[in-house]
Amino acid sequence: MYGDASEQTSWPSGKPSLARGAGQHVLVLAGEPDIAELLATTLELAGYRITLTGAAVEALVHLDALRFDLLVVDADLPDLAGLGAAGRPVIAHRPPVLYLTAYDSLDRLLPELGLGEKDYVAKPFRVAEVLTRMLLLLRAADPGRRPDRRPDRAPGYGDLVLDDTLCRARRGARNLDLTPAEYRLLRHLLVNAHRVLSKEQISRYVWGDFRGDNAIEQLVSRLRRKVDRDAPVLIHTRRGFGYWLGRADAAG
Incomplete structure (x- = not known):
């Protein structure tokens, strides 16, 4: 079975911490919901910026429009094999790619993507x-990059800003006194601004597993009392779907 997201946050006493990113932008191509959710949650917690897609054609569009530092591909995605050269976007920047595959070699993997450095991890x-x-591929692709460098911009939205170095948040001139769970929730909402996140997505990001018994509602309610004391209101409910962050008048 695949390791869960909580595996990467810390080890039992005596074990080293896991490899972390430094704000690199990673495109994750995975069609199976469990794998996609595990990768997106884990890599965000590990310090990467994530764009997630479940279709190879859509991944090529992203690659054509944006510059990514790394591509993580579930090689068992059905539409990989049917992706031909005709009509696909030209990829100007070719990031390294990490394949997740059940095969013992890369011979059967799609060659048409024509990406740069490659590596693979066997499934499960x-x-x-x-x-x-991932870290080894990134270092090979950009040997001059300092491994501890962080992105220039901290996660934020308007006057709501996080400081990941000190694990603090503020809105305008007011410091927010957040618990660790509230901080993780706010960070996840900020990184995914104007995107509705389900209760399960939030729960797995915040705690590493799914929690019922109104745990998410209570956590969101506590965070709202701290964040939305000032106007405009930024944390919203999409009934039946989940929660999202942003100005309501900018959502349309």
Whole structure:
């Protein structure tokens, strides 16, 4: 079975911490919901910026429009094999790619993507190995990059800003006194501004597993009392779907 997201946050006493990113932008191509959710949650917690897609054609569009530092591909995605050269976007920047595959070699993997450095992790995979191989590919692709460098811009929205170095948040001039769970929730909402996140997505990001018994509602309610004391209101409910962050008048 695949390692869960909580595996990457810490080890039991005596074990080393897992490899972490430094704000690199990673495109994750995975069609199976469990794998996609595990990768997106784990890699965000490990310090990466994530764009997630479940279709190879859509991934090529993203690659044509944006510059990514790394591509993580579930090689068992059905439409990989049917992706031909005709009509696909031209990829100007070719990031390294990490394949997640049940095969023992890369011979059967799609060659048409024509990406740069390649590596693979055999499925079922462990989160620790995925993170380590990602870091090795990134270092090989950009040997001059300092491994501890962080993105220039902290996560934020308007006057709501996080400081990941000190794990603090403020809105305008007012510091927010957040618990660790509230901080993780706010960060997840900020990184996914104007995107509705389900209760399960939030729960797995905040705690590493799914929690019922109104745990998410209570957590969101506590965070709202701290964040939305000032106008405009930024945390919203999409009934039956989940929660999202942003100005309501900018959502349309």
